[in-house]
Amino acid sequence: MTNPLQDVLKSGVIVVTGTNTTANHPIIANYIHEAVTKHGAKLIVIDPRRIKLVDLSHLWLRPRVGTNVAWINGLMHVIIRDNLQAQAYIDSRTTGFEELKKSVVRYAPDYVSGITGIPPQDIEAAARLFATQGPGSILYAMGITQHTTGTNNVKCLAALSMLCGYVGVEGGGVNPLRGQNNVQGACDMGGLPNVFTGYQTVTDEAVREKFAKAWNVGKLPGKVGMTVTEMTATGGKDIKALYIMGENPLLSDADVHHVEKNLAALDFLVVQDIFLTETARLADVVLPGACFAEKDGTFTNTERKVLRVRKALDAPGEAWDDARIITALARKMGYEMDYAGASAVMEEINALTPSYGGITYERLEQGGLTWPCPTADHPGTPILHTHKFTRGEGVFFPIEYEPSAELPDAEYPFVLTTGRVYEHYHTGTMTRKGNALNRLYPEALAEINSEDAKGLGISSGDYIHIVSRRGKLKIKASVSGMTDRGVAFVPFHFYESTVNELTNSALDPVSKIPELKICAIKIEKAA
Amino acid sequence: MSMVKLTIDGRQIESAPGTTILQAARSAGIQIPTLCYHERLNPIVSCGMCVVEVAGFDEPVESCATPVAEGMEVVTTSENLSVLRAGSLKRLLSRHPLDCPICDKAGECRLQDLVFEYGVMAEGYEAPPKPREKVYATPLIKYWPDRCVLCLRCVTACREIKGACALDVTENEGQRELVFYPDKCVSCGECLQLCPVGALTENVSAMKGRSFLVKKVPTTCTYCGCGCQMELHVADNRVVNVTGRDDPGVNQSSLCVKGRFGYEFISSNQRLTRPLVKKNGAFEETDWDEALRLVARRFAQVKTESGADAIGGFASARCTNEDNYLFQKFMRAVIGTNNVDHCARL
Numbered sequence: 001m002t003n004p005l006q007d008v009l010k011s012g013v014i015v016v017t018g019t020n021t022t023a024n025h026p027i028i029a030n031y032i033h034e035a036v037t038k039h040g041a042k043l044i045v046i047d048p049r050r051i052k053l054v055d056l057s058h059l060w061l062r063p064r065v066g067t068n069v070a071w072i073n074g075l076m077h078v079i080i081r082d083n084l085q086a087q088a089y090i091d092s093r094t095t096g097f098e099e100l101k102k103s104v105v106r107y108a109p110d111y112v113s114g115i116t117g118i119p120p121q122d123i124e125a126a127a128r129l130f131a132t133q134g135p136g137s138i139l140y141a142m143g144i145t146q147h148t149t150g151t152n153n154v155k156c157l158a159a160l161s162m163l164c165g166y167v168g169v170e171g172g173g174v175n176p177l178r179g180q181n182n183v184q185g186a187c188d189m190g191g192l193p194n195v196f197t198g199y200q201t202v203t204d205e206a207v208r209e210k211f212a213k214a215w216n217v218g219k220l221p222g223k224v225g226m227t228v229t230e231m232t233a234t235g236g237k238d239i240k241a242l243y244i245m246g247e248n249p250l251l252s253d254a255d256v257h258h259v260e261k262n263l264a265a266l267d268f269l270v271v272q273d274i275f276l277t278e279t280a281r282l283a284d285v286v287l288p289g290a291c292f293a294e295k296d297g298t299f300t301n302t303e304r305k306v307l308r309v310r311k312a313l314d315a316p317g318e319a320w321d322d323a324r325i326i327t328a329l330a331r332k333m334g335y336e337m338d339y340a341g342a343s344a345v346m347e348e349i350n351a352l353t354p355s356y357g358g359i360t361y362e363r364l365e366q367g368g369l370t371w372p373c374p375t376a377d378h379p380g381t382p383i384l385h386t387h388k389f390t391r392g393e394g395v396f397f398p399i400e401y402e403p404s405a406e407l408p409d410a411e412y413p414f415v416l417t418t419g420r421v422y423e424h425y426h427t428g429t430m431t432r433k434g435n436a437l438n439r440l441y442p443e444a445l446a447e448i449n450s451e452d453a454k455g456l457g458i459s460s461g462d463y464i465h466i467v468s469r470r471g472k473l474k475i476k477a478s479v480s481g482m483t484d485r486g487v488a489f490v491p492f493h494f495y496e497s498t499v500n501e502l503t504n505s506a507l508d509p510v511s512k513i514p515e516l517k518i519c520a521i522k523i524e525k526a527a
Numbered sequence: 528m529s530m531v532k533l534t535i536d537g538r539q540i541e542s543a544p545g546t547t548i549l550q551a552a553r554s555a556g557i558q559i560p561t562l563c564y565h566e567r568l569n570p571i572v573s574c575g576m577c578v579v580e581v582a583g584f585d586e587p588v589e590s591c592a593t594p595v596a597e598g599m600e601v602v603t604t605s606e607n608l609s610v611l612r613a614g615s616l617k618r619l620l621s622r623h624p625l626d627c628p629i630c631d632k633a634g635e636c637r638l639q640d641l642v643f644e645y646g647v648m649a650e651g652y653e654a655p656p657k658p659r660e661k662v663y664a665t666p667l668i669k670y671w672p673d674r675c676v677l678c679l680r681c682v683t684a685c686r687e688i689k690g691a692c693a694l695d696v697t698e699n700e701g702q703r704e705l706v707f708y709p710d711k712c713v714s715c716g717e718c719l720q721l722c723p724v725g726a727l728t729e730n731v732s733a734m735k736g737r738s739f740l741v742k743k744v745p746t747t748c749t750y751c752g753c754g755c756q757m758e759l760h761v762a763d764n765r766v767v768n769v770t771g772r773d774d775p776g777v778n779q780s781s782l783c784v785k786g787r788f789g790y791e792f793i794s795s796n797q798r799l800t801r802p803l804v805k806k807n808g809a810f811e812e813t814d815w816d817e818a819l820r821l822v823a824r825r826f827a828q829v830k831t832e833s834g835a836d837a838i839g840g841f842a843s844a845r846c847t848n849e850d851n852y853l854f855q856k857f858m859r860a861v862i863g864t865n866n867v868d869h870c871a872r873l
């Protein structure tokens with residue numbers, strides 16, 4: 001996020017898109033509720049699902065799944081047409097405005113309405129509200145990114161925000177809501193194929209030398225590595241061995257049949273986890289790790305704030321915390337790796353990572369710190385880009401709408417979209433282990449639109465088959481107005497109803513995110 | 528914005544217009560007792576504890592709901608106020624059993640603390656012939672209607688913070704009591720967190736610990752990216768309760784159903800407790816030395832035969848920064864590849 005969680009309390013207008021915030025980021029939904037009811041903010045929900053926040057909204061736009069670029073361009077079209085853009089901000093802080101202006105000319109409300117299904121007057125109203133009631137904050141999640149056009153969607157949202165002068169101001173910003181507790185931290189720490197910690201690139205020789213020296217090795221590899229999706233795709237071919245720590249791609253990845261085949265084809269698979277997950281079952285060696293309550297460390301939340309995790313109890317049996325496992329394995333492989341606890345690891349991170357330079361355990365005792373925080377006396381940076389953009393000037397990228405990779409047709413007439421429910425988390429490895437949450441949401445339910453259900457002769461509680469080009473799933477139906485006509489929603493937490501057997505693994509060319517949010521399906525009532 | 532000047536207990540204080548007397552006093556370090564008041568909620572004005580005297584007013588006023596005014600003179604402690612507060616407490620006690628020995632909340636109960644401070648005794652309280660039904664809006668929380676002092680924090684929080692409106696008050700045979708709308712409840716436990724007495728208690732842990740005997744460890748939630756600050760209550764190497772921690776910057780003590788009630792997995796009997804090695808298609812338990820030796824040998828073998836780039840590693844969005852740092856260091860420095868990534872995209 002460019003701005004802190006609570007910043008919506010200072011927003012004049014909030015756009016929520018591609019996030020069922022109430023279910024997946026409940027605390028942020030609390031703040032949105034307070035912003036609207038106590039501080040008079042205007043709320044615009046732009047989402048194909050009738051999420052809970054729609055009840056609170058002033059305006060709800062329901063685009064067809066996968067038409068994000070079209071409606072965003074539509075809003076920008078109206079803003080520029082009516083001269084509502086923040087011209088002074090644009091002139092002093094950005095480039096590419098003229099190109100953008102040219103490219104959105106085509107996206108008049110009528111044209112956009114044809115693509116998205118949103119009535120033209122709603123596009124007009126949303127554009128005016130967003131441009132005139134600032135500062136405006138945009139919150140988005142996987143509904144924006146899990147598309148083959150995900151990167152374009154994000155660039156478009158950034159352009160919309162810059163157009164109104166909302167990037168770098170309180171109550172504004174473009175704010176991705178990160179789904180997992182430490183996605184942000186895993187990226188910051190160099191858990192990515194192209195960068196070391198703090199996004200220092202592996203292709204930069206000076207950077208490699210710095211790390212090689214600190215790590216006491218002669219040379220570090222300079223070739224950008226493979227992504228998760230690429231590694232699983234080449235399992236058994238280019239990739240012979242995999243070491244998987246605390247992830248369960250067999251449930252979370254797109255088109256899991258394929259993933260399973262490739263993991264099985266590996267010469268050697270090691271999985272380190274707290275449970276025998278679906279992925280761990282395929283492993284040659286399983287290493288028992290410790291959960292968050294059993295170790296010291298830090299997580300970095302979605303607002304880039306580094307927060308302490310503290311050991312509260314001992315791990316069960318002979319389970320070890322992950323740091324102990326990794327260091328012991330390194331020593332077995334002849335590399336000296338030894339630390340006097342998590343704070344010593346953080347000291348090494350501080351020394352090698354400018355944006356984490358001042359984030360020490362001593363300071364974290366007083367509360368979280370938001371990076372960039374380069375030095376011991378730096379207060380942290382809750383809002384990014386306040387004076388200028390990190391890369392100098394903000395760039396407007398003109399982007400054209402492109403349809404999703406797989407659209408409904410005569411044989412597969414419905415759209416399938418996936419996500420999470422409030423009561424469960426990711427692949428259910430943790431939330432489904434106890435009684436509490438299972439009692440509230442015991443089994444997977446496919447949300448079907450009531451009109452569609454009528455046509456198919458389905459009522460709530462009936463079993464249905466959902467079939468895509470890649471697989472078939474039997475699941476219970478829940479009939480409501482939550483999804484639009486022609487759309488079904490299935491959560492991916494449930495191993496016995498693995499919806500990712502159906503999803504499309506087509507990737508966004510830049511981010512390599514699979515198009516989990518849309519594929520074509522047919523729906524049949526099960527006998 | 529020009530500041531309002533007033534005196535509280537003889538001290539000169541400046542506050543922003545619109546501030547209440549209570550807020551002004553607190554920011555000057557002057558304590559006024561409260562029970563129903565909560566920083567995040569609009570004033571509820573149900574308990575009568577925060578009364579103060581204001582020069583020129585005939586009657587004491589509730590400081591939580593009275594804005595400061597220029598030249599105001601406020602007194603927060605006097606014999607008269609003590610009598611009034613003790614009276615309010617007695618009124619609360621007249622509908623509250625003193626079943627502290629079996630109450631989860633004993634030791635951190637606001638009512639217990641105030642009663643202790645003011646030394647009042649219950650008068651005229653008659654325990655109901657049999658304890659009333661304990662049905663609540665969600666099965667994850669137990670409701671003890673006899674203990675409820677109708678401070679209405681829960682009702683207010685459910686409406687103002689969550690917007691869920693799953694709780695309300697109604698009158699039943701002249702008695703005011705809570706009503707619940709289970710279909711609106713999202714089991715977030717905000718009501719539980721804010722209940723100042725033991726009228727709402729958590730109903731997940733089979734084991735309970737006395738509040739003063741459990742170890743409370745401040746930490747960060749392990750589920751979504753909000754990073755809620757929480758306290759794990761630990762007894763006997765088990766988590767028996769989770770409460771929100773008042774971090775003004777993150778969650779202001781709110782949690783959701785996952786963070787507050789989703790802790791059973793920690794002590795699940797399905798946790799892995801020993802390294803496993805697959806032999807002839809089936810897992811066998813082994814010790815660390817053998818397991819790590821095997822992994823090291825196989826990685827080294829693949830590296831020699833097919834090169835370092837034939838090995839890949841998945842770091843984890845679930846693990847700590849330190850774990851992830853070490854993991855990518857291992858892949859890059861020890862294995863010698865940049866094939867390291869995690870499921871950020873899923």
Ligand code: SF4
Pocket residue numbers: 025026027748749750751752753754755778781782783784785786787
């Ligand atoms: S308590 Fe809920 S909202 Fe807060 S971090 Fe945990 S899962 Fe997210």
